[in-house]
Amino acid sequence: xxxxxxxxxxxTLVHRLNPITKILWTLAVLSVCFILQEPLAIFIVLxxxxxxxxxxxxxxxxxxxxxxxxxxxxxxxxFQIFFVKEGNTLFYVIPFINLxxxxxxxxxxxxVLALRMLATTSTIPILMTTTQMKDIIVVLTEKCRVPFxxxxxxxxxxxxxxxxxxxxxxxxxxxxxxxxxxxxxNPFKKLFIIIPLAIPLLILxxxxxxxxxxxxEVRGFGAGPRSYYNRVDMKKTDYAVIALLGTITxxxxxx
Amino acid sequence: MSSIIKISGLTFVYQGSKVPALDQINMDVKQGDxxxxxxxxxxxxxxxxxxxxxxxxxxxxGDFYGSVWVDGKDTVENDCAVLAGSIGSVFQDPEAQMxxxxxxxxxxxxxxxxxLPRHEMERRITEALEITGISHLRYHSTSRLSGxxxxxxxxxxxxxxxxxxxxxxxxxxxxxxxxxxxVYDTLKNLNENHGITIIVIEQKIQYLAQYCSRLMVxxxxxxxxxxxCREVLARQDILKPLxxxxxxxxxxxxxxxxxxxxxxxxxxxxxxxxxxxxxxxQDWGNFK
Ligand SMILES: Nc1ncnc2c1ncn2[C@@H]1O[C@H](COP(=O)(O)OP(=O)(O)OP(=O)(O)O)[C@@H](O)[C@H]1O
Ligand SMILES: [Mg+2]
Numbered sequence: 001x002x003x004x005x006x007x008x009x010x011x012t013l014v015h016r017l018n019p020i021t022k023i024l025w026t027l028a029v030l031s032v033c034f035i036l037q038e039p040l041a042i043f044i045v046l047x048x049x050x051x052x053x054x055x056x057x058x059x060x061x062x063x064x065x066x067x068x069x070x071x072x073x074x075x076x077x078x079f080q081i082f083f084v085k086e087g088n089t090l091f092y093v094i095p096f097i098n099l100x101x102x103x104x105x106x107x108x109x110x111x112v113l114a115l116r117m118l119a120t121t122s123t124i125p126i127l128m129t130t131t132q133m134k135d136i137i138v139v140l141t142e143k144c145r146v147p148f149x150x151x152x153x154x155x156x157x158x159x160x161x162x163x164x165x166x167x168x169x170x171x172x173x174x175x176x177x178x179x180x181x182x183x184x185x186n187p188f189k190k191l192f193i194i195i196p197l198a199i200p201l202l203i204l205x206x207x208x209x210x211x212x213x214x215x216x217e218v219r220g221f222g223a224g225p226r227s228y229y230n231r232v233d234m235k236k237t238d239y240a241v242i243a244l245l246g247t248i249t250x251x252x253x254x255x
Numbered sequence: 256m257s258s259i260i261k262i263s264g265l266t267f268v269y270q271g272s273k274v275p276a277l278d279q280i281n282m283d284v285k286q287g288d289x290x291x292x293x294x295x296x297x298x299x300x301x302x303x304x305x306x307x308x309x310x311x312x313x314x315x316x317g318d319f320y321g322s323v324w325v326d327g328k329d330t331v332e333n334d335c336a337v338l339a340g341s342i343g344s345v346f347q348d349p350e351a352q353m354x355x356x357x358x359x360x361x362x363x364x365x366x367x368x369x370x371l372p373r374h375e376m377e378r379r380i381t382e383a384l385e386i387t388g389i390s391h392l393r394y395h396s397t398s399r400l401s402g403x404x405x406x407x408x409x410x411x412x413x414x415x416x417x418x419x420x421x422x423x424x425x426x427x428x429x430x431x432x433x434x435x436x437x438v439y440d441t442l443k444n445l446n447e448n449h450g451i452t453i454i455v456i457e458q459k460i461q462y463l464a465q466y467c468s469r470l471m472v473x474x475x476x477x478x479x480x481x482x483x484c485r486e487v488l489a490r491q492d493i494l495k496p497l498x499x500x501x502x503x504x505x506x507x508x509x510x511x512x513x514x515x516x517x518x519x520x521x522x523x524x525x526x527x528x529x530x531x532x533x534x535x536x537q538d539w540g541n542f543k
């Protein structure tokens with residue numbers, strides 16, 4: 001059974017940031033990627049994510065997830081690229097009979113789509129490896145007023161998505177070597193092959209979250225106002241990071 | 256003494272299951288009791304514990320009949336978080352109950368939920384770690400603890416909250432005899448000196464016989480026998496078929512009884528057995 005994305009205890013700048021700051025970072029990356037239209041610019045955002053992972057010392061844990069996401073985005077390109085009719089023809093996949101026409105517009109469109117997906121989802125494993133699940137749930141519930149149950153659902157999904165995508169590729173390869181027909185180009189057929197394989201993973205992830213929810217509640221979480229043993233206030237670095245994120249987002253918006 | 260837990264006509268059927276996991280349970284726990292629950296696997300022991308802390312019916316869907324009152328609160332009406340003010344829980348799987356990455360934070364979590372000031376948390380953490388004998392683990396990572404260490408952290412986290420009732424589901428399953436003894440001595444201390452009501456699910460009957468004031472035997476969702484340790488252990492006819500082996504000293508007395516050599520009460524501890532044997536030998540001498 002594959003491991004879920006887990007917190008890696010380290011003492012880095014990123015680890016010490018308030019969970020809110022890190023959640024804001026993922027949202028900033030999300031908005032910037034949707035404002036930007038140039039593949040190169042989105043690629044730079046992706047590189048910045050990898051830089052953050054490196055600074056947090058979680059690169060080793062995050063890279064497999066990013067590779068999984070990358071393969072997933074390649075599949076995404078394949079589904080898109082042949083359907084764009086506009087633009088100048090760049091090449092044909094099978095030249096002599098002019099099959100599989102790829103245009104410059106199509107290529108750019110697909111690249112933007114794939115990079116966007118890659119850049120926006122690669123923040124999730126970084127968030128989850130540098131922040132304790134408990135802390136994310138506490139800030140979501142306490143500070144952001146998200147109902148307890150929804151905080152758990154959100155965190156479960158966040159933990160599940162990168163693992164899901166990372167494992168999908170491995171599962172498909174394993175199945176292929178055992179002779180399962182996974183090479184099918186029909187996306188619906190592919191989905192039907194993937195679903196039964198993904199279910200155990202999903203159940204594991206939900207079970208884990210449920211156990212944690214139970215454990216938190218029987219110790220009185222959610223009964224009323226709470227105090228903090230280690231202050232989780234926003235520190236100077238948090239404000240600095242948030243200011244930086246705001247400036248970058250604004251700058252991208254204006255440009 | 257007044258009852259602190261009152262269970263009446265409790266039947267619970269897990270969703271998707273046909274047979275009830277609990278079947279018409281009635282139970283009356285008095286304040287200051289030290290109750291042991293034993294029974295074969297699948298008897299419903301864990302399910303009963305989950306009904307006491309409100310996890311059932313709040314987390315597990317299913318058909319719930321009857322009522323469970325804990326410290327004057329109906330568990331159906333009150334959330335687990337509210338019940339947590341009265342009842343502390345230690346689960347069967349210590350792995351599943353860790354929420355923090357460091358032992359100290361693990362203990363602090365529940366105290367934070369009580370909205371305590373920092374110095375009070377500090378005091379209670381130190382105290383709970385001392386009571387459970389794991390002060391040296393304070394700054395350890397929770398994920399790198401052994402099973403037995405995790406169980407003790409779980410117990411420390413529960414007792415730091417100063418609950419009126421403590422329900423523990425096989426808290427010593429991963430501990431060696433020495434560790435188990437420490438845990439039971441801790442529970443005994445909490446029970447005798449702090450008046451905490453204790454309900455413990457345990458497979459090792461010798462510890463129940465030694466420490467509990469009352470014993471309950473469960474099978475197939477029902478309470479089969481209930482009473483003082485002596486009363487329950489006397490019913491070997493019921494215990495044997497359930498695979499519950501009595502403590503060796505009790506078995507010895509049982510064998511003596513079967514041969515008509517002894518007629519008194521069942522011994523639970525070694526020193527009591529010593530008395531029994533002395534008496535039997537004495538009678539034997541007189542007989543000759
Ligand atoms: N989440 C669940 N969903 C459905 N059925 C369950 C669930 N948990 C337990 N059961 C069933 O309820 C019955 C009682 O289980 P329970 O866990 O309470 O037994 P137990 O006495 O604690 O056993 P053990 O000694 O193995 O811990 C069993 O038949 C079990 O299969
Ligand atoms: Mg059990």
